[in-house]
Amino acid sequence: MTEQKKHPIWAKLPAPIAALLDAPWQFSLFKAMSLIEKHWAMEGELEQGASQRVLVSTYKELGFPASDIRACELLLSQRGRLKLETAFLGLYGVDAPMPHYLLEQAANDEEMGARTRAFLDIFNHILYCQLYQSWKKSQINLAGVGARQFDQMVAAIYENSQGESSKLNLASANQTSAAGLQQVLRQGLKQPNLQIADNMVEWQEVTEKPPISAENSVTLGQDSLLGGQVLITGNRVQIDIGPLSEAQARALFPNGKEGKKMHKLLAWHTGSKMAWQVKILIEVKEQHPVPLGECELGISSCMGIVEAHIAQRNFLDSDYQS
Template identity: 25%
Template sequence: LAYWRQAINIIDDIVENGEQYDFYQAVRLLNRLSSTGSSENKPELTIRPDLNIDYPQSDIENINKLEGDRGYEILTTFFGLYGVASPLPGYYTEELLDEEWEDHATRRGFLDVIHQQLYPLLYQAWLKYRFSHNAIETSGEKYWEIIFSLLGLPEEFRKFGDLSGTFLKYTGIINQRPKTQSGLKTILADYLKPLNVDIEPCVLRKVVIQEQQRCKLSIENNTLGSNTVIGEQVNDRSGKYKIHIGPLSIKQFQSILSDKKQLKFIQTISKLFMVQPLQCDIVLKLEKGSAQPICLGQSQYSCLGKSTWLVNQKNEEAFNVTLN
């Protein structure tokens, strides 16, 4: 039989089972809960040591609600100026216990003024180096800057919102030196799985020769075997590669064309991964017979130059679509 776990009210659970929570986890959760309310009705969070000399079983003795639902009080068993972990002589705690027995709390209240500064500082020191909490929960921009710097992500790629976070998964591969064809293939294959991905390097292309480098008789660039090239273009295989994706069903093909985020990731990671900028073509390979003839009135999306074919119903060809 399937077991369905009943939803937990986190506030009730913290109050009822406070001693089972880690101190930093409890403070973090209570701060998160208080941040959801308005600033005028924001609950208080009071932290002070438990006035006791018994050996503690956990960092938190208990968590209580303040009167009038003003907030919460955490009673800890460590880092206090009184209690079992106090650095002060034991008679300080003993005198405070005597005062509490007589319903006096003046001196304890004075020490708690110090605790209200000490415990938040302790929590902030712990939180400072928790990058995940600061970057995600509090949207700390400086922590994202540190994370992206470790990744080597240029400034222009840090403005892609959710897409930027996707790069973090591939930090190890992106930072590898030297850059390899298999490294880029590994990233794209993982992102696009279960689709097949292949990289074709050294693709032939035509490169326009700059005006000042062209051969001009009796003027410049006219030494045979050194700097003379006839024409305005030259063949080149060092500046272009292709990313082959497929074979794809027509449904997968339409999904990639319509998913702008997916195409943007492929283009962006290709630029980011390369040390030198290279021209890149994305080639979508369709399965044999998957291309259907265009027919007006069909619900299937047809875009001239991308997903429109003039074929018959018995077509068995495999078409490729190249995206620059």
């Protein structure tokens, strides 16, 4: 702990603390204590309950609490101890679950009331510190507070040790359109140029050939056709990615880290009924002749001299299931 942390510079207060001192009624109790913990209190001070630079007490008046925080001041006689008075809960004051005679005694402006408040403030401060610690466990949206535990919870739900926070928000709902699925993949894979085509036209083999008889209606173009194939559309979704560098493209291959993530996202949204394929464009840089070794021919090594061009790799959904 540095000396500057123990003894603040009075001429230059942190901006959040100055705002809290100027207008304490604008802050909620949790927000005020979080600012004090970050910008004023010593490390771990609010976790122990025994504080040197912070005192949280209850506002003694019994009137309607217009705000959580009623007052905030620096106690110069106690070497810069910050006193925060709140009307939330407490052992005396308007929201205290205590007998009425004790509330009136604590609200007294005479010496007896001051002694009562000083005694109850010992427990009040510990109560507020414990309440603040319990509040922090539910405030997972704050940076550094529960973030790792929240990622682990999401990972456990989706059976993914990577902690895919991309499955929150938009990706948490099953997408039924190509535009929605495209946005999910762009967000999850961080590929803004990713495109999805759901109007692919391809030939489909005709497996069932019903016999022609007098009982069956035979109308060419409706329930019968000539040949063994039929032209259909919408049977498969094609995902176009790229152009990418070789390293980025390899990550999207079936055994790559991003490829596994893409397979999980597509499995979540399309299930096993929708077939899909991936087309990845790879930026192949100009290469000079090198001795053949363990390099992969066609990707990192070639025969002869290769000029810069765009290579294409295609994968089916079955490739990502292995």
